[in-house]
Amino acid sequence: MRKKTRENTNESAVTRLRQAGLRPTRQRNELADLLFRDGNRHLTAETLHAEAVNRGIRVSLATVYNTLHQFTHVGLLRQVMVDATRSYFDTNTVEHQHFYYEEDGTLADIPGSDIGVANVPDAPNGTKVSRVDVVVRLRRN
Amino acid sequence: MRKKTRENTNESAVTRLRQAGLRPTRQRNELADLLFRDGNRHLTAETLHAEAVNRGIRVSLATVYNTLHQFTHVGLLRQVMVDATRSYFDTNTVEHQHFYYEEDGTLADIPGSDIGVANVPDAPNGTKVSRVDVVVRLRRN
């Protein structure tokens, strides 16, 4: 029987945060747990907040936004731009590409990193490539 | 010396609109003129509205939004998603890719359509690819 005390909160989340130089606070621990426990996820701040509240985690929407941005800055998350109205965060920070289901606004990793982006031209003078994003937009047929 | 009458408004814009099944109204004519006269452009609604007002064209911001979306629906424009806070419209509707200058929020076409996206996987069951977007994000170095 495990302890149910505060000390018990997901140790790997705490470690992850410490390594990233972020204080492992209660809300950061619990959000990290939601984000990383069940593998790769693509979600919005609203989505994550709803999920947290749903599981009885008390955290404000502002903190969810703060946390998602902090996690992104330290490289635990990556932000994906596919929809003008929502901002998606991705727990998969390895280089990969996305399918975007336009109808339902859903994102999915393209399996097997098979897409190759060939002949990416040199970055213009004085610039360097920070990232190459590929989004394959899908429609139901 | 050209006529300065209403009849004189950019005939190609009028034709373009008629072909697209849109009524050539004064504001649509003038916006189409701004958009397509000077070649390829990447702009936001606010940008276009400011430019219009600047040239003495009287048009509301709501109409600029309406018009940009209508033009997009009929294929005269294409919407590009690169920044969570702004929505860009592109007068180049031919398949091509973009450089995005993260610092100044500027978009540019990648010249010579040299980028090849290889091994795009089959669209999942019941879906078809509507578009493949490639954005090369650049940072100053």
Next chain:
DNA sequence: CAATTACTTTAGAATTATTCTAATGTAACT
């Protein structure tokens, strides 16, 4: 070429996603 109809424009209000503020709480350090 008026009258009628259908579509368009617009000001301003409303909505939505996100950020800010400044007060309160908690983690880390001494």
Next chain:
DNA sequence: AGTTACATTAGAATAATTCTAAAGTAATTG
């Protein structure tokens, strides 16, 4: 334990975009 630095939060504020419904204009009709 006390102090300090950083984090959380409610609610207000902002910014981009959309909506509403009233007034205007283009197209069609007789």
